[in-house]
Structure formats: C-alpha cells, structure tokens
Amino acid sequence: MTTTDTTTVETPSAPRVTEEELARRARRSELTSRWFWRILSYIAVLAIWEFALLDIFSFLRGSPLDPKLLPGPSEVVSTFFEIWGEGTMPAAFQATLTRIAVGFGLSFLIGAMIGILMQSKWFEGFFKDAVLISLSAPGLIWVLITAIIFGNRPLGPTIAIILTTFALVTVNVSEGIKALPKDLLDMAKSFRVSVFKRNRQIVIPHLAPYLFTGLRFGFSIAWKVTVLTEVFSSSEGIGFEMRISAVLFDMSEFLTWILAFFFFALFLEKVVLEAIERRYFRWRQAVTAT
Amino acid sequence: MAEIRIKNLHKEFGVGSDKVVALEDVNLDITGHSFVSIVGPSGCGKSTLLNILTGIETPTNGTVEITSDGHVAAPGYVFQAARLLPWRTVTDNLMFVQEDRSDDTKKRCQRYLEMVQLGDKGDKFPGELSGGMQQRVGIARAFSIEPDVLFMDEPFSHLDAITARALRRELHHMWDETKKMVVFVTHDVGEAVELSNRILVFAKGGRLEDDIQIDLPFPRDPADDEVAVAKAHVLRKFEELDLLAS
Incomplete structure (x- = not known):
C-alpha cells in the first residue's frame, strides 16, 4: 500500500491502470462462474420436477400419484399464460400490492417514529418489550387475530402488516441514530457548515443504509403476511386465488400462483431493490471493492 | 496577516479534589507566515490549547484573539483522521465545506x-x-477554504513513516506557497523540527516551558547535522521536563 502510494506521487497512475484492469477481469470471471452455477441449479430443479418427481413421490407414497396432483413445470407454465390471458393475474397483484403499499408505508412511518422516540431513556423503556415481541412473534399470530376481528375488511391486513414489520424499521432507525458519526459532525461544525447542510449531507446519508435495511427486510415480511391474510380472510388478491385453487384441488393453478409470486418477489429483489442500492450506495461498493 | 494573541490563558477541568489544571497562565503571540509546532508529553495540555483555539472548548480564564488584518480570522482544520464523508466523492468532500458552489x-x-x-x-x-x-484530501479541504490560520492536530500520526514523510514535504510546500499561518500539534519532535520555524514546548500541568526559534533553511533533511542538533536540543529539553515531573 505504501509503495503504491509513493509511486503515484512521482509517476502518476501509469502502473495503476493495469492493476485496476486485472482486478476488474478477475471480478468479471468470478461473476460469470457464479451465474453459471446459479442457472445450473434452476435447470437441475426444473428437470427433476418435470421428469422424475412424480415417480419419486409415487414411490414414497407406496401408490401411484395422480399426475393431476403434481403437474410438471411445462404444464404450470402453460396454465400461467392461460390465467394471464384471462386477466385475473394483474388484478390479483394489484390488490395485494396496494395492501402492502398502504400497510407497509404506515408501518415504516410508525416504526421510524418509534425509533426516533426510543433515543430517550423513558420511551426506550416504554417501547422496548413491544419491539421485542413484534420481532419474535410469528406473523401467523397477527394474521389469525386480525382475521378473526376484522373479517375481510381491508383494515385487517393493514394492521397485521404494521404489527409484524414496524419493529424491524424501529430497530434499524434506532441503531442508525446511535451510530451517528460524531467525528464528521464535529468536522462540519468546525468548518462552520450550516445545520441544514449537515443534516442533508451527513445525517441522512448515514441513516439511509439503515432505513434501506429496514425497508428490505420489512418488505419481505409484509409480502408474506399479506398473502397469508388473503388466504384466510380476503376476497381478492394472490392469497385468495391460492386458496381457491387449493380448495378446488387445482394443483396446476395453485403452482402457477406460487410461480407468479416467486417471480414477482425475485423481480423486486433483484431488479428494483438492487437498482436502488446501486444508485444510492455506490460509495459502499467502492469501499468493499478495494 | 493573521495574528494569534493569547493572554493569561488558564483552563481547568472538574471541581474540588477532582480538579485538573490543563493550561496554566499561557501567554503567547503568533504572527504572520509562521509554522508553529506545539509539542510536549501526553497530558501537557496541547490538545486542550488547540481545542480552545478552535473554539471547541472555552477558557476558564484569560483571552484568545485570532484575527486577520483586524477581522476575526477564518480557520481551517486538519484532523488526526481524515474525517471525509464516505458517501461523497473527493471533489464533493471539498465542496461540502465551501460557502457557495460557483x-x-x-x-x-x-x-x-x-x-x-x-x-x-x-x-x-x-x-x-x-x-x-485520504489524509491528503483532508489537507486539500482545509486549504481550499483559504483560511487565515490552519490548525492541524497530529495529522500524520496514523500514517506509515514513508507516507508521512511525503506528506510533510507537500505540507511544507503548500505552507510556503500559500503564506498561511499553521499551528501544528504533534508528539513527534523530529516532525516538529523538520517543519516549523518555531516550537512551543509544553510541560505536564500545561505550562509553556520553552519557545524555540529554528532558523534553518528549508527543506530540512533529518540527516543534516544542524537539523539533528536542533532535534537533540528539543529532546534534551523534553528529558529535563520529564525529570522535573518525576
């Protein structure tokens, strides 16, 4: 490290470029091989499911399994397009996503507010156990309670989402505030940087990764809880559609909904959230890359 | 031209039996294009003095005036760690402390x-x-607001010897070019002798024990006889103080 540093003082960057280029190439080849194994795992699972799973299950049951109860991926995909053509899928997704957006939006605000309040000793004492319970209790509990109390009214899922996810946001916000970079704030103060600029350029960027972690984990739980509430107590949405196909023993349709659910979650995680991460947390990747 | 006037400066921490005197009756004038190093053993009050000069702490007694041509002087700072915003680019880190974005x-x-x-x-x-x-960026940031006085708190103590040496050379060059006043706190006597034209030696208990002018030409090579003699002189002063203290 030292030698590179002093070389750059005298000869600007000539040997550096190749070093960076080498590192980039190494990273690229590692990425390619990782993707190769990832795709291979999909192919393997799909192949076993299509060609061997029915026989395996028949063997395990001790009697032949009705192929209708375990359709292969090719059939599920064709059912997927059928349902897609009928137009029920976008409507179901819209219903589910609206619930998540409202419920988790509120939960995020409430969670962040409690996180800020918990900086005071008294409020910390007041909220501490509630946060702990929310973190450790299985979401199913709230789903059942709200289903019993609210039936199929829209408030049920909203409250279930808030109760299961607010604590994740609270914990992250609270930790972020506790870890505020005092040395940077002092630096800014001694350079007479205004309070507004200090908040905008130090406090918010510092809290952003904490908020983002809360958002990410909270969202993944909100998603599962919402679908669960729909299974129990709703008349629209992805969970509702799953319940209907399960009741009708329509395995192909049931798996289609699971497939759609899975793809959508993957899309959110890999495309939307990672794009946000790349855009706003480029500096962190810079840190880990060196 | 920048000027620092310290009169009867006294600083205590705590009360009653816990009372600790950090600085005792310090009188001091620094003017113009000086490079002043403040040296002394740990607990001699050098950090306290810097904190008072930079306004982080207030004196118990006495006055500190930092002016430039009759106005309140604009200070710049270099810290022990670079203290850069990790989420801003190098340029944006410099822009962060500026008053405008022109x-x-x-x-x-x-x-x-x-x-x-x-x-x-x-x-x-x-x-x-x-x-x-990173430390270079911190130095550039301090210079970029074109301050009248630059305060530096052991800016090279976290770096390895070779890097620190290269940076000392750069700092000297910048001091020479910009004609700024630099107040430099360090525990490294060699560093102080290499860079400064004035060294203030503080003793335990916060007394200003010695005020040494070093009028050797720059750049100074630590291997040079005169530089070595000057360093030995300051070190001897240190040892005497140590003996007095124990």
Whole structure:
C-alpha cells in the first residue's frame, strides 16, 4: 500500500491502470462462474420436477400419484399464460400490492417514529418489550387475530402488516441514530457548515443504509403476511386465488400462483431493490471493492 | 496577516479534589507566515490549547484573539483522521465545506487537489483511496477554504513513516506557497523540527516551558547535522521536563 502510494506521487497512475484492469477481469470471471452455477441449479430443479418427481413421490407414497396432483413445470407454465390471458393475474397483484403499499408505508412511518422516540431513556423503556415481541412473534399470530376481528375488511391486513414489520424499521432507525458519526459532525461544525447542510449531507446519508435495511427486510415480511391474510380472510388478491385453487384441488393453478409470486418477489429483489442500492450506495461498493 | 494573541490563558477541568489544571497562565503571540509546532508529553495540555483555539472548548480564564488584518480570522482544520464523508466523492468532500458552489469555487477546489497530487482523483470515493491519499484530501479541504490560520492536530500520526514523510514535504510546500499561518500539534519532535520555524514546548500541568526559534533553511533533511542538533536540543529539553515531573 505504501509503495503504491509513493509511486503515484512521482509517476502518476501509469502502473495503476493495469492493476485496476486485472482486478476488474478477475471480478468479471468470478461473476460469470457464479451465474453459471446459479442457472445450473434452476435447470437441475426444473428437470427433476418435470421428469422424475412424480415417480419419486409415487414411490414414497407406496401408490401411484395422480399426475393431476403434481403437474410438471411445462404444464404450470402453460396454465400461467392461460390465467394471464384471462386477466385475473394483474388484478390479483394489484390488490395485494396496494395492501402492502398502504400497510407497509404506515408501518415504516410508525416504526421510524418509534425509533426516533426510543433515543430517550423513558420511551426506550416504554417501547422496548413491544419491539421485542413484534420481532419474535410469528406473523401467523397477527394474521389469525386480525382475521378473526376484522373479517375481510381491508383494515385487517393493514394492521397485521404494521404489527409484524414496524419493529424491524424501529430497530434499524434506532441503531442508525446511535451510530451517528460524531467525528464528521464535529468536522462540519468546525468548518462552520450550516445545520441544514449537515443534516442533508451527513445525517441522512448515514441513516439511509439503515432505513434501506429496514425497508428490505420489512418488505419481505409484509409480502408474506399479506398473502397469508388473503388466504384466510380476503376476497381478492394472490392469497385468495391460492386458496381457491387449493380448495378446488387445482394443483396446476395453485403452482402457477406460487410461480407468479416467486417471480414477482425475485423481480423486486433483484431488479428494483438492487437498482436502488446501486444508485444510492455506490460509495459502499467502492469501499468493499478495494 | 493573521495574528494569534493569547493572554493569561488558564483552563481547568472538574471541581474540588477532582480538579485538573490543563493550561496554566499561557501567554503567547503568533504572527504572520509562521509554522508553529506545539509539542510536549501526553497530558501537557496541547490538545486542550488547540481545542480552545478552535473554539471547541472555552477558557476558564484569560483571552484568545485570532484575527486577520483586524477581522476575526477564518480557520481551517486538519484532523488526526481524515474525517471525509464516505458517501461523497473527493471533489464533493471539498465542496461540502465551501460557502457557495460557483465555478470559481470548483476551480479553487480542483487547484488544491492538484496541489496534493490528487487532481485526477476528484470522482473517487474516499473508500477507494489509501490512508495517505485520504489524509491528503483532508489537507486539500482545509486549504481550499483559504483560511487565515490552519490548525492541524497530529495529522500524520496514523500514517506509515514513508507516507508521512511525503506528506510533510507537500505540507511544507503548500505552507510556503500559500503564506498561511499553521499551528501544528504533534508528539513527534523530529516532525516538529523538520517543519516549523518555531516550537512551543509544553510541560505536564500545561505550562509553556520553552519557545524555540529554528532558523534553518528549508527543506530540512533529518540527516543534516544542524537539523539533528536542533532535534537533540528539543529532546534534551523534553528529558529535563520529564525529570522535573518525576
């Protein structure tokens, strides 16, 4: 490290470029091989499911399994397009996503507010156990309670989402505030940087990764809880559609909904959230890359 | 021209039996294009003095005036760690402490980055730079607001010897070029002798024990006889103080 540093003082960057280029190439080849194994795992699972799973299950049951109860991926995909053509899928997704957006939006605000309040000793004492319970209790509990109390009214899922996810946001916000970079704030103060600029350029960027972690984990739980509430107590949405196909023993349709659910979650995680991460947390990747 | 006037400065911490005197009746004038090093053993009050000069702490008694041509002087700071915003690029870190975002300001920031040999690193994030480069950005940031006085608190103590040496050379060059006053706190006597034209030696209990002028030409090579003699002189002073203290 030292030698590179002093070389750059005298000869600007000539040997550096190749070093960076080498590192980039190494990273690229590692990425390619990782993707190769990832795709291979999909192919393997799909192949076993299509060609061997029915026989395996028949063997395990001790009697032949009705192929209708375990359709292969090719059939599920064709059912997927059928349902897609009928137009029920976008409507179901819209219903589910609206619930998540409202419920988790509120939960995020409430969670962040409690996180800020918990900086005071008294409020910390007041909220501490509630946060702990929310973190450790299985979401199913709230789903059942709200289903019993609210039936199929829209408030049920909203409250279930808030109760299961607010604590994740609270914990992250609270930790972020506790870890505020005092040395940077002092630096800014001694350079007479205004309070507004200090908040905008130090406090918010510092809290952003904490908020983002809360958002990410909270969202993944909100998603599962919402679908669960729909299974129990709703008349629209992805969970509702799953319940209907399960009741009708329509395995192909049931798996289609699971497939759609899975793809959508993957899309959110890999495309939307990672794009946000790349855009706003480029500096962190810079840190880990060196 | 910048001027620092310290009169009867006294600083205590705590009360009753816990009372600790950090600085005792310090009188001091620093003027113009000086490079003043403050040296002394740990607990001699050198950090306290810097904190009072920079306004982080207030004196118990006495006055401190930092002026430039009759106005309140604008200070710049270099800290022990670089203290850069990790989520801002190098250029944006310099822009962060500026009052405006005009083209002139941007050009000035770029000029100081070039002065610390980082003219091509403006778009990098601090995490992509080595420790020495980060500290250089911190130095460029302090110079970029064109302060009347620069306060530096052991800015090279976290760096390895070779990097620190290169940076000392750059700092001397910048001091020479910009004609700023520098107040430099260090525990490294060699560093103080290499850089300063005046060394203030503080003893335990916060007394200003010695005020040494060093009128050797720059750049100073530590291997040079005269520089070695000056260093030995300051070190001897240190040892005497140590004996008195124990």
